[in-house]
Amino acid sequence: MTEAAPAVYAPPASSKNAALALLRAVTSHRLATVGLVIIVFFCLMAAFGPLVIPHGPYEQDLYAVLSGPSASHWLGTDNLGRDLLARVVYGARVSLLFGIGSTALSAGLGIVIGLIAGFRGGIVDAVIMRITDAFLCFPPLIFILAMAAALGPGLHNVILSFALFGWTGFARIIRGQVLLVRELPFIEAARASGLSPARIMFAHVLPNTLAPIIVAVTITIGIAILAESGVSFLGLGVQPPTASWGKELRVGFTYLESTPLISIVPGLMITVIVIAFNFVGDGLRDALDPRLKGAGQHRE
Amino acid sequence: MNDAPELLSVRNLTVDFATAEGLITAVDNVSFDLREGEILALVGESGCGKSATALALLRLIANPPGRIASGSVAFRGQDLLRASEDEIRDIRGNRIAMIFQEPMTSLNPVLTVGRQIGEPLMLHEGLREEALLEKCVKLLESVSIPEPRRRMGGYPHQFSGGMRQRVMIAMGMGCAPDIIIADEPTTALDVTIQAQLLELLRQQVETHRTALMLITHNLGIVARYADRVNVMYAGRIVESAGADDLYERPRHPYTIGLLRSVPRLDQPTAAKLVPIPGQPPDALRMPQGCAFHPRCPFAVARCRAEAPALREVGAGHAIACWVDVDG
Amino acid sequence: MGRFIGVRLLHALVILALVTVLVFIIAQLMPGDGVLAAMAGSIDMSDASAVERVRKQYGLDQPILVQFGDWLARFVTGDWGTSIGGGEKVYDMFMRRLSPTLELFLGATIWSIGIGIPAGIIGALKRNSAVDVALTTGTMIGVSIPAFWEAIMLIYLLAVIFPILPPSGYVPFFEDPWLNIKSMLLPTFVLGTHSAGLLARYVRSSLLEVLGQDYIRTARAKGFSERAVIVLHALKPAMIPVVTVIGLAWAHMLGGAFFVEVIFAIPGLGRMSVDAIFQKDFPVMQATLIAVTLNVLLVNLLVDILYGYLDPRIRVRR
Numbered sequence: 001m002t003e004a005a006p007a008v009y010a011p012p013a014s015s016k017n018a019a020l021a022l023l024r025a026v027t028s029h030r031l032a033t034v035g036l037v038i039i040v041f042f043c044l045m046a047a048f049g050p051l052v053i054p055h056g057p058y059e060q061d062l063y064a065v066l067s068g069p070s071a072s073h074w075l076g077t078d079n080l081g082r083d084l085l086a087r088v089v090y091g092a093r094v095s096l097l098f099g100i101g102s103t104a105l106s107a108g109l110g111i112v113i114g115l116i117a118g119f120r121g122g123i124v125d126a127v128i129m130r131i132t133d134a135f136l137c138f139p140p141l142i143f144i145l146a147m148a149a150a151l152g153p154g155l156h157n158v159i160l161s162f163a164l165f166g167w168t169g170f171a172r173i174i175r176g177q178v179l180l181v182r183e184l185p186f187i188e189a190a191r192a193s194g195l196s197p198a199r200i201m202f203a204h205v206l207p208n209t210l211a212p213i214i215v216a217v218t219i220t221i222g223i224a225i226l227a228e229s230g231v232s233f234l235g236l237g238v239q240p241p242t243a244s245w246g247k248e249l250r251v252g253f254t255y256l257e258s259t260p261l262i263s264i265v266p267g268l269m270i271t272v273i274v275i276a277f278n279f280v281g282d283g284l285r286d287a288l289d290p291r292l293k294g295a296g297q298h299r300e
Numbered sequence: 301m302n303d304a305p306e307l308l309s310v311r312n313l314t315v316d317f318a319t320a321e322g323l324i325t326a327v328d329n330v331s332f333d334l335r336e337g338e339i340l341a342l343v344g345e346s347g348c349g350k351s352a353t354a355l356a357l358l359r360l361i362a363n364p365p366g367r368i369a370s371g372s373v374a375f376r377g378q379d380l381l382r383a384s385e386d387e388i389r390d391i392r393g394n395r396i397a398m399i400f401q402e403p404m405t406s407l408n409p410v411l412t413v414g415r416q417i418g419e420p421l422m423l424h425e426g427l428r429e430e431a432l433l434e435k436c437v438k439l440l441e442s443v444s445i446p447e448p449r450r451r452m453g454g455y456p457h458q459f460s461g462g463m464r465q466r467v468m469i470a471m472g473m474g475c476a477p478d479i480i481i482a483d484e485p486t487t488a489l490d491v492t493i494q495a496q497l498l499e500l501l502r503q504q505v506e507t508h509r510t511a512l513m514l515i516t517h518n519l520g521i522v523a524r525y526a527d528r529v530n531v532m533y534a535g536r537i538v539e540s541a542g543a544d545d546l547y548e549r550p551r552h553p554y555t556i557g558l559l560r561s562v563p564r565l566d567q568p569t570a571a572k573l574v575p576i577p578g579q580p581p582d583a584l585r586m587p588q589g590c591a592f593h594p595r596c597p598f599a600v601a602r603c604r605a606e607a608p609a610l611r612e613v614g615a616g617h618a619i620a621c622w623v624d625v626d627g
Numbered sequence: 628m629g630r631f632i633g634v635r636l637l638h639a640l641v642i643l644a645l646v647t648v649l650v651f652i653i654a655q656l657m658p659g660d661g662v663l664a665a666m667a668g669s670i671d672m673s674d675a676s677a678v679e680r681v682r683k684q685y686g687l688d689q690p691i692l693v694q695f696g697d698w699l700a701r702f703v704t705g706d707w708g709t710s711i712g713g714g715e716k717v718y719d720m721f722m723r724r725l726s727p728t729l730e731l732f733l734g735a736t737i738w739s740i741g742i743g744i745p746a747g748i749i750g751a752l753k754r755n756s757a758v759d760v761a762l763t764t765g766t767m768i769g770v771s772i773p774a775f776w777e778a779i780m781l782i783y784l785l786a787v788i789f790p791i792l793p794p795s796g797y798v799p800f801f802e803d804p805w806l807n808i809k810s811m812l813l814p815t816f817v818l819g820t821h822s823a824g825l826l827a828r829y830v831r832s833s834l835l836e837v838l839g840q841d842y843i844r845t846a847r848a849k850g851f852s853e854r855a856v857i858v859l860h861a862l863k864p865a866m867i868p869v870v871t872v873i874g875l876a877w878a879h880m881l882g883g884a885f886f887v888e889v890i891f892a893i894p895g896l897g898r899m900s901v902d903a904i905f906q907k908d909f910p911v912m913q914a915t916l917i918a919v920t921l922n923v924l925l926v927n928l929l930v931d932i933l934y935g936y937l938d939p940r941i942r943v944r945r
Contacts, residue, residue: 031763134645134920141882142900142919146912149904226773230886233775234901246773253779253890257787267776274771282767360847362839385852393849400848405841410864410939419859420849455939471849
């Protein structure tokens with residue numbers, strides 16, 4: 001039950017091999033494979049779906065407001081007579097873009113800050129770590145909502161808010177790994193041969209921290225998608241008329257008794273894609289770091 | 301000693317472990333007997349299957365990944381490998397007790413020492429409250445733990461390594477078992493404490509006619525305490541003999557190598573220590589024939605082709621070797 | 628023990644200080660003056676003296692550090708300012724809305740422990756069986772499902788299709804206990820789902836880890852039945868770290884309460900916060916954020932102390 005020391009990951013031989021190893025890691029895990037298939041499906045849907053479905057997301061069919069499924073509107077229409085299927089498919093774009101974008105920003109910010117904390121140590125490290133502690137105290141959603149409200153509504157502000165919160169996890173992972181890797185012989189050797197600290201960071205430390213970062217990225221994308229849908233549900237995310245699952249759901253709630261499909265479909269989409277990312281994250285964690293096998297999402 | 305009634309008779313015991321890379325046979329066709337009041341040593345390097353043998357006797361091999369593939373273990377005529385769950389539980393901790401290595405991890409960190417010592421007594425002898433307390437205090441006294449009454453309320457981490465191992469021994473002796481299986485009971489303890497603890501076990505054997513199975517890699521301990529010795533290599537018993545006989549005239553090349561590789565007090569000349577060349581075999585890639593042949597200076601063609609069975613080479617002395625190297 | 632708590636307290640205070648600063652910064656980030664933006668409807672923005680008066684009234688003409696000091700001093704003495712939206716004292720407003728939220732949290736915690744711990748234990752004991760796979764999938768749904776969707780679906784199922792439970796609304800317990808419990812059943816369940824999933828996952832892995840320990844083998848060697856081994860030797864060490872997860876779940880519940888209180892029309896802190904965010908009612912927002920932090924720090928402190936009490940190894944170290 002004692003906290004085991006973080007493991008050191010061997011640097012991957014090449015990026016191509018690393019990608020292959022990751023794919024193998026995922027496909028060797030039953031549920032992770034399911035997750036990966038779902039993610040690929042959603043990506044394809046977001047990319048090519050609009051080419052297939054007969055309606056646009058903003059097209060209003062005023063003769064079919066809040067209609068049930070029909071030959072023309074396979075999933076029916078919303079309160080403005082817009083095709084639900086089209087809204088859901090375009091919603092996938094928003095969700096995936098948000099999930100990936102905000103996670104990338106979080107990871108980037110977290111990696112830089114974590115590297116600084118780990119390499120500089122001392123007071124810089126202490127301050128950064130206390131800040132991450134303080135962030136941990138906030139339920140993420142409250143922080144994101146408050147930030148989004150402060151910055152004003154709109155998707156890019158929600159992305160920024162999420163990143164301002166999300167970097168802490170990445171910073172902690174990176175810092176922990178830096179502290180560990182810093183003492184390894186090959187870093188000593190790199191330093192002795194006159195490499196600059198920046199070069200050592202990027203050439204030697206980052207590859208070593210790849211595995212836990214990839215796991216964190218996968219799970220963070222899921223959390224981000226959940227956060228975006230929540231913020232949009234409350235009305236602070238994407239602005240009309242852009243389609244978002246969370247916003248559709250809010251409309252659906254109003255017309256729950258007459259047209260339940262508007263509530264059911266977008267919610268199902270969110271749940272399924274978040275589960276898919278969590279499955280892949282779990283699978284990767286089991287494969288990349290056997291020590292954590294079966295551990296929950298929160299390991300603080 | 302040899303005509304004492306037989307307590308335990310192990311025949312053709314085989315234990316497999318399923319690993320990600322394949323099936324490992326940790327214990328391969330092992331047979332031996334244990335008599336009342338006898339101290340039997342099971343000797344070998346780590347990974348030779350001696351601990352797995354001990355665990356298998358009480359069906360304590362974790363399954364999965366382990367599995368007792370075949371064999372029989374007769375305790376007073378009852379086959380433990382085929383006994384019902386209830387029957388074997390009635391024997392565990394009661395008639396046959398185990399003392400594990402690593403007293404740090406083998407005691408439950410969140411339960412008091414008193415409770416852990418008392419459990420077998422509650423379970424098998426139905427002792428409760430005062431009687432239980434008295435018995436526990438007596439047990440702790442018998443393993444020389446000072447202030448037993450007070451220390452019963454303590455937790456394992458509050459005890460030193462030697463004290464913890466005493467607790468383990470007290471726990472094992474509680475129900476006055478017929479057999480104590482001690483798996484590396486003194487590893488990682490310093491020499492004086494080792495001697496005290498082994499002396500303790502020997503007293504138990506002498507006063508209660510308990511049989512003791514001592515599992516160790518320490519040949520010094522074997523020489524001093526054991527009556528009989530089974531030497532294990534790569535899951536098999538390669539030599540079985542009376543302790544004195546074995547030290548005087550080891551006949552299996554592995555035993556000979558083993559004895560040459562450790563300093564001995566009984567040899568007047570400061571004989572040179574000679575390590576056995578090479579490494580124990582990889583359990584996944586066992587060599588054909590005798591598992592020891594790649595390291596054996598006496599190996600002949602037959603050793604590479606066929607694994608030798610244990611055969612009698614003298615009174616109570618058996619080896620598993622095609623070549624009988626005398627002394 | 629005293630020293631142990633002292634260190635934790637100090638740690639908590641440092642974090643609290645950092646959070647107050649953070650909260651203050653968030654308020655400063657608001658475009659323009661939050662107050663003025665919010666009051667745009669009620670005062671004539673072209674009347675410079677009126678604007679100035681409001682700025683003065685809220686201390687917005689002072690340097691930032693002074694504003695921060697003033698605000699902090701007032702906050703500590705219980706003067707949390709006046710809500711911009713309703714003109715009510717934030718402190719009173721907060722206290723009035725505290726009890727529905729506390730009831731919600733309590734109910735959710737009961738659900739999450741009641742479901743999460745047994746599910747985790749069963750999953751660990753029946754590892755890799757069909758039951759385990761079903762539970763793993765179920766807990767994964769639990770941690771992944773958005774609270775608002777779950778709420779809406781349950782309302783649809785249990786209030787619309789099968790009208791067993793009221794779809795929304797809140798009745799204080801002391802007014803009508805039966806109706807209170809009936810109307811809180813769904814909201815507490817929805818709020819507890821996420822932590823139930825987390826708990827189940829954590830309990831499962833914790834118990835599996837414990838079951839692999841040497842002392843479990845010792846217990847088996849004593850002759851205990853498998854059930855006794857688990858109950859007497861495995862559960863306690865496995866459950867100790869779970870306390871942390873329960874604390875964490877409690878700490879993060881307010882996030883879920885936002886949705887649950889909005890959807891089920893419960894007049895609690897979550898709803899108040901959402902309203903405050905929309906109305907840019909920053910005195911209320913600040914109070915909420917600080918209260919949230921205080922709640923988290925308090926819970927963490929409690930968890931630390933409880934942990935120390937439960938785990939004998941820590942009891943000595945402190």
